Amino acid sequence: MSAGNYDPKFFDKMPHSARHKGSVTLRRNQAKIRQADNYLLDTKTPLDFTHTDPWRVLRIQSEFVEGFGSLSELGPAISIFGSARTKRGSKYYVAAEEIARRLVGEGLSVITGGGPGIMEAGNKGAVEAEGVSVGLGIELPFESSMNEYVDLGINFRYFFARKTMFVKYSQGFVVMPGGYGTLDELFEAVTLVQTEKITNFPIVLYGVEYWTPLLEWIRTRVLEEGMISEADVNLLRVTDDPAEAVEWVIQGYKGLVGPEDVKRPNGLHPAKLYSSRTGADGDKEKI
Numbered sequence: 464m465s466a467g468n469y470d471p472k473f474f475d476k477m478p479h480s481a482r483h484k485g486s487v488t489l490r491r492n493q494a495k496i497r498q499a500d501n502y503l504l505d506t507k508t509p510l511d512f513t514h515t516d517p518w519r520v521l522r523i524q525s526e527f528v529e530g531f532g533s534l535s536e537l538g539p540a541i542s543i544f545g546s547a548r549t550k551r552g553s554k555y556y557v558a559a560e561e562i563a564r565r566l567v568g569e570g571l572s573v574i575t576g577g578g579p580g581i582m583e584a585g586n587k588g589a590v591e592a593e594g595v596s597v598g599l600g601i602e603l604p605f606e607s608s609m610n611e612y613v614d615l616g617i618n619f620r621y622f623f624a625r626k627t628m629f630v631k632y633s634q635g636f637v638v639m640p641g642g643y644g645t646l647d648e649l650f651e652a653v654t655l656v657q658t659e660k661i662t663n664f665p666i667v668l669y670g671v672e673y674w675t676p677l678l679e680w681i682r683t684r685v686l687e688e689g690m691i692s693e694a695d696v697n698l699l700r701v702t703d704d705p706a707e708a709v710e711w712v713i714q715g716y717k718g719l720v721g722p723e724d725v726k727r728p729n730g731l732h733p734a735k736l737y738s739s740r741t742g743a744d745g746d747k748e749k750i
């Protein structure tokens with residue numbers, strides 16, 4: 464703008480009042496907000512800083528630090544997921560116990576969500592087999608505490624920090640029947656495998672009757688309509704045999720089972736424990 468067409472309204476808005484807060488530049492009304500020191504030192508501050516997003520970032524960071532610090536020396540582990548509502552002594556509860564015992568027998572630690580139902584069964588089986596029993600709990604609006612079989616427990620406020628720990632510190636997942644929480648964990652994992660964020664990461668479903676309608680829908684609707692490829696369907700494998708679930712998950716993370724070994728247990732869901740796009744070197748890249 465030349466001096467000839469000077470517009471006072473424009474120049475009144477020029478950045479003479481810029482203030483900097485870290486990498487953030489603030490002007491005009493935005494520059495009037497309080498500085499970090501005010502929040503820290505002035506107890507008359509009108510806002511509770513612990514309810515602000517910058518403070519949350521620190522809490523989130525601390526969850527990652529705590530999780531990485533506590534789990535980095537865990538060794539090979541498998542996560543068992545499933546319903547928080549599964550009753551003690553029910554068939555899936557008993558199966559989860561057995562799967563956990565077998566995993567421990569194979570030298571693996573067992574990780575669960577630390578809650579009731581299938582999580583408790585997994586931790587119970589691990590403890591009974593004298594293995595390492597881990598619970599990654601989540602703070603929920605209603606009362607929930609770690610089940611009594613968790614020997615190493617970490618409680619998270621944030622689902623996403625907790626999910627990172629499951630994936631980072633597991634070699635694979637066994638997914639028992641469950642509700643939205645379980646489905647969320649299952650689809651998060653299968654997406655990470657599909658997109659090759661993780662490799663040699665087997666996902667074994669337990670419960671043919673429970674999972675078959677979902678697998679059928681994936682094949683007849685999701686695949687047929689071109690939302691995924693054939694290889695993506697094959698990322699999930701289902702069984703009713705605890706021994707087979709453990710065998711598959713171990714073969715999968717060790718990279719011992721390839722697409723050429725695919726079996727079709729009931730003609731419905733071809734089995735493949737890792738993506739055909741997995742690197743030949745079997746690198747286990749995580750997140």
Ligand SMILES: C/C(=C\CNc1ncnc2c1ncn2[C@@H]1O[C@H](COP(=O)(O)O)[C@@H](O)[C@H]1O)CO
Nearest residue numbers: 544545546547576578601607641642643644645
């Ligand atoms: C429902 C009750 C308590 C819930 N307590 C939970 N503690 C830890 N983790 C949980 C809890 N509820 C859900 N999860 C996570 O989701 C999965 C199970 O969810 P679903 O909807 O029941 O399938 C589980 O794998 C956890 O990671 C009081 O009974």
